[in-house]
Amino acid sequence: MKRIPHDPSGEPDPLRALTLDQLRRRTSMKWRTYPADVLPLWVAEMDVPLAEPVVRAVTDALALGDTGYPAGTAYAEALAAFAEKRWGWDDLAVERTAIVPDVMLGIVEMLKLVTGPGDAVIVNSPVYPPFYHFVAHMDRRVVEAPLGADLRIDLDVLEETFRRAVTGGRRAAHLLCSPHNPTGTVHTAEELSAVAALADRHGVRVVVDEIHAPLTAAGAGFVPYLSVPGAENGLSLMSASKAWNLAGLKAALAIAGPAAAADLARLPEEVSHGPSHLGVIAHTAALTDGTAWLDALLTGLDDNRRLLAALLAEHLPDITHRPGEATYLAWLDCRALGLGDDPAEVFLERGRVALNSGIPFGTGGAGHVRLNLATSPEVITEGVRRMAAALN
Numbered sequence: 522m523k524r525i526p527h528d529p530s531g532e533p534d535p536l537r538a539l540t541l542d543q544l545r546r547r548t549s550m551k552w553r554t555y556p557a558d559v560l561p562l563w564v565a566e567m568d569v570p571l572a573e574p575v576v577r578a579v580t581d582a583l584a585l586g587d588t589g590y591p592a593g594t595a596y597a598e599a600l601a602a603f604a605e606k607r608w609g610w611d612d613l614a615v616e617r618t619a620i621v622p623d624v625m626l627g628i629v630e631m632l633k634l635v636t637g638p639g640d641a642v643i644v645n646s647p648v649y650p651p652f653y654h655f656v657a658h659m660d661r662r663v664v665e666a667p668l669g670a671d672l673r674i675d676l677d678v679l680e681e682t683f684r685r686a687v688t689g690g691r692r693a694a695h696l697l698c699s700p701h702n703p704t705g706t707v708h709t710a711e712e713l714s715a716v717a718a719l720a721d722r723h724g725v726r727v728v729v730d731e732i733h734a735p736l737t738a739a740g741a742g743f744v745p746y747l748s749v750p751g752a753e754n755g756l757s758l759m760s761a762s763k764a765w766n767l768a769g770l771k772a773a774l775a776i777a778g779p780a781a782a783a784d785l786a787r788l789p790e791e792v793s794h795g796p797s798h799l800g801v802i803a804h805t806a807a808l809t810d811g812t813a814w815l816d817a818l819l820t821g822l823d824d825n826r827r828l829l830a831a832l833l834a835e836h837l838p839d840i841t842h843r844p845g846e847a848t849y850l851a852w853l854d855c856r857a858l859g860l861g862d863d864p865a866e867v868f869l870e871r872g873r874v875a876l877n878s879g880i881p882f883g884t885g886g887a888g889h890v891r892l893n894l895a896t897s898p899e900v901i902t903e904g905v906r907r908m909a910a911a912l913n
Contacts, residue, residue, distance in 0.1 A: 531813070531817075532813050532814055532816070532817040533817060534817055534818070534820065534821035534824075535567075535569035535570060535572075535814065535817060535818050535821065536567075536568065536569060536818065536821040536822070536825065536895065536896060536897055536898075537821065537897055537898070538569065538570050539568055539569070539570060539897070541899075541900065544568050545557065549566060549769065550564055550566070551563070551564045551566040554875070555869075555875050558873050559869065559873050559874065559875050560873065560874045560875065560900065560903060560904050560907060561875045561893075562874060562875060562876055562892050562893045562896065562900070562901075562904045563875045563876055563877045563891070563892075563893060564877070564893070565702075565763060565768075565849075565850065565893065565895075566766065566768065566893075566895075567766040567818075567849065567893075567895035567896070568895060568896040568897065568900065569766055569818065569895070571765070571766065571767075572765055572806075572807060572810075572811035572814035572815070573814070574806045574807070574809070574810035574811045574814070575765060575767070575803050575806045575807050575811055577806070578802050578803060578805070578806035578810075579770070579799055579802060579803050579806075582798075582799060582802050583799075587798070587802075588798060588799060589798055590794070590798055591620055591772070591793070591796050591797070591798040591800075591801040594615050594618070595801070595805045596620060596772065596774060596801050596804055596805045596808075597613075597615040597618040597620075597774055598615055599804075599805045599808035599809045600613065600618075600759060600761075600774055600808055601613040601614075601615055602808070602809070603735075603808045603809075603812070604745065607735065607743075608734075608742075608743055608744070608745055608748070610745045610747075610748045612747070612748060613745075613747075613776060614779075617776060617777040617778075617779070617781075617782050617785060618774050618775065618776050618777075618785075619774070619775045619785055619788050619792070619793065620772060620773070620774060620775075620793055620796045620801060621758070621773050621774070621775050621792055621793075621795065621796060622771050622772070622773065622792070622795030622796050622797075623760065623762065623768075623771050623772070623773050623796075624730055624732045624758045624759075624760050624762065624773045625651050625655055625730075626773075626792075626795065627758040627773050627774075627775045628652075628655065628696065628728060628730060628758055629655055629659055630775070630788060630789075630792055631728045631756045631758065631775060631784075632656070632659065632661065632694055632696070632728055633659065634756075634784045634785070634787055634788065635692065635694050635726040635728070635756070635784060636661055636692050636693065636694050636726070637692060638660040638661070639660065639661070639662065639691075640661055640662065640691055640692045640693055640694070641661070641662045641663075641664045641686035641687075641691065641693040641694075642656045642661045642662065642663055642664065642693070642694050642695075642696050643664050643665075643666050643679070643682050643683065643686055643693065643694070643695045643696065643725070644656075644663060644664070644665060644666070644695075644696050644698075644883070645665075645666055645667065645668050645674055645679070645697070645698065645701070646665045646666075646667050646668065646882065646883030646884040646885050646886070647667075647668070647703060647704070647852075647879060647882035647883050647884065647885040647886040647889070648698050648701070648702065648703075648882060648883060649698055649702045649703070649730070649882070650881035650882055650883075652696055652698070652730075653881070653883060656696070661694075664682060664685075664686055664693075665682075665883055665884050666678050666679045666682035666683075667883075667884045667885055668701075668704070668706075668885060672701075672704040672706055672843065672852075673706055673708075673712065674708065674712055674716065676712075676715050676716075676719065679695075679716065679719060680719050680722075680723070683695070683719055683720065683722075683723040683725045684723060686723075686725065687723050687724055687725065692724075692726075693723075693724075693725045693726070694725060694726045694727070694728055695716070695720055695725050695726070695727045695728070696728050696729075696730070697716065697727055697728070697729040697730070697746065698729075698730050699713070699729050699730065699731050699734075699746055700731075700733045700734065700736070700737070700743065700845075700846065700847035700848055702733060702848055702850060703848075703850050703852040703877075703879075703882055703889075703891045704843075704845060704852045705738075705844070705845015705846055705847050705848045705850060705851070705852065706845065706846060706847075707737060707741045707742070707743055707744075707846040707847045708744065709744065710744045710749055713744055713746050713749045713752070714749045714750055714751060714752075716746075717746075717749055717750065717751030717752040717755070718751050720751075720755075721751055721754075726754065726755075726756070727746065727752065727754075727755040727756070728755070728756045728757075728758070729746040729747075729755060729756070729757045729758070730758055731745065731746065731757055731758065731759050732758065732759065732760050732762060732763050732773075733763050733764075733847055733848045734759060734764075734847075735761075735763075735764035735815060736763060736764050736819070736822070736847050736848050736849060737819070737846060737847045738819075738822070738823055738826065738844070738845070738846050738847060739819070739820075739823050740846075741846035741847060743847065745757065747776060747778045752778055753778040753779045753780040753781070754778055754780035754781045754784075755777075755778045755781060756775065756776070756777055756778070756781050756784065756785065757775070757776040757777075757778075758773055758774070758775055758776070759773065759774050759776060760772065760773035760774065760804065761803075761804040761807040761808050761811075762804070763848075763849075764807070764815055764818075765803075765804075765807040765811055765814075765815065766895075767800065767803050767804060767807065770797055770799055770800035770803040770804070771795070771796055771797045771800045772796045772797055772800030772801045772803070772804045773796070775788070822849050822894060822895065824898070825849075825894045825895075825896075825898060825901060826844045826845070826851075826894065827844075828898055828901055828902070829842070829844070829851055829892070829894060829901055829905070830842065830844055832901070832902060832905040833853075833905065836905055836906070836908075836909040837858075837905065837908060837909055837912075839855075839857040839858055840853050840854065840855055840857070840858065841853070841854035841856075841857070842854065849893065849894045849895035850891055850892070850893060850894065851891065851892040851893075851894055852879075852889060852891055853876075853889060853890050853891070853892060854888065854889055855888055855889060855890055856888035856889075858912065860888075861888075862880060862887040862888055863878050863879075863880055863887075864878075864879075864888065864889075864890055865877060865878035865879070865890045866878065867911055868890065868907070868908050868911050870911075871910070871911035871912075872907035872908050872909075872910055872911030873907060874904050874907040874908055874911075876890040876891060876892050877890060877891035877892075878890065879891065892904070
């Protein structure tokens, strides 16, 4: 597939636009969960102003009173055009899409289509904690196929897990995170094709969370799962939410491969009532007119990855860190520090910096923390300083 990588856009880095005082005026989860003396580097919110095309689209809708129910295919058309330009994927069929409230609720609905109560849902741990919570809540069994030591999919482990999951004729699904959260790993076309082949061999359905897809580092190439051979009966969830910081403007798209169209057609009509019309407007504007802003963000994130690596080498050399190829999250192995299974608790209590504990990410998470890089270089520098001070 021919793809266009991100290039310097000429727009200012949005990660450098807001001061700490401005950010502390926000009322969202990131900035209101902890006391004011805690530096929040945890939940996946970005410290950025919104892209101007998004602000303009939502403001225009509000001025018109255009705040009803979502309709039409503009969001899917915008994503299809973005996917073709960015990833060289020219087979995102608008007629095989459905608007859902957000990616996790969309995942729940897709899993309901292809599994039943008590069936296994395989995840590659350590992985995004809501995978565990939502799957358990819908009365499915979470079964782990841990990543390898290189933080990539272990195909031998995955095949054995698939084999066990379908024993006795049970249905099973593989809930794949691509790019992977928390490691930032970008799965290759070869890896995804191998997953598809294993799933076909064992009768496992693949549902893939691709919410971080637009957030790839320079030199990394995201590959949509539905674009690889053998993935025709896969189901994907995509959104502009993470890349443009739109979590509070709810909207996402479920996308079916050609052989899964009939499954998607069984999606209950009431699911379409959940997305926000303003969310659909915002996401559509982001994908259509917000790409220059995104490119400036991606350049800033590349800078922040290099900054974090340098700061850790200087101040916390015992932390093992592999800069991610995607997302704005950093997965830090703190086991050599001797802080126990939950170093995030130590960094919070002694250093007043909030990070995500690795424990809820499942097997492979103990002794790790997840750090949010989507902030200013000054905040990252202060965060690492506080982490280092917590060890003294």
